[in-house]
Amino acid sequence: MQKIERGLAVAVDYGHLRESRPVDGTLTGYRGGRQVPPVPDGSGDVTAHVAMDSVASAGAAVARCAYSLVSQREALRALGADGGRPPLSLAGTDPAGYVRALAAASAVAELTDPAGLGGHWWLRQPVGIPLGPAVAR
Secondary structure, X not given: OOOOOOEEEEEEEOOEXXXXXXXXXXXXXXXXXXXXXXXXXXXXEEEOOOXXXXXXXXXXXXXXXXXXXXXXXXXXXXXXXXXXXXOOHHHHHOHHHHHHHHHHHHHHHHHHOOOOHHHOXXXXXXXXXXXXXXXXX
């Protein structure tokens, strides 16, 4: 196991926050890329969603400084990814460039969809560095 002496630790997961924890728990199974009942017999993977704020609290206690917990959508938007459609005028002047820009916008839209991948949580925990604008909410 590695220990971070100084820097920024980032954890990304599809978990939940404590107040929205599912009543019946989150234990589930996967086999062949499909969700199945969780059976620990080796025929599939068994996993559980993580309460990301619990992980964040534990990390903050160890690092002795504040953390930032944001949705993937928020994190990618803060980094400048907006998923906006490129200007249609580009299709007339640079058709190949327009198709590339449209493909990139589609990828960002998928990564920031709050009902899909954009619902992942990003936990950013500084260690021995200030909680700066790149980390702060």
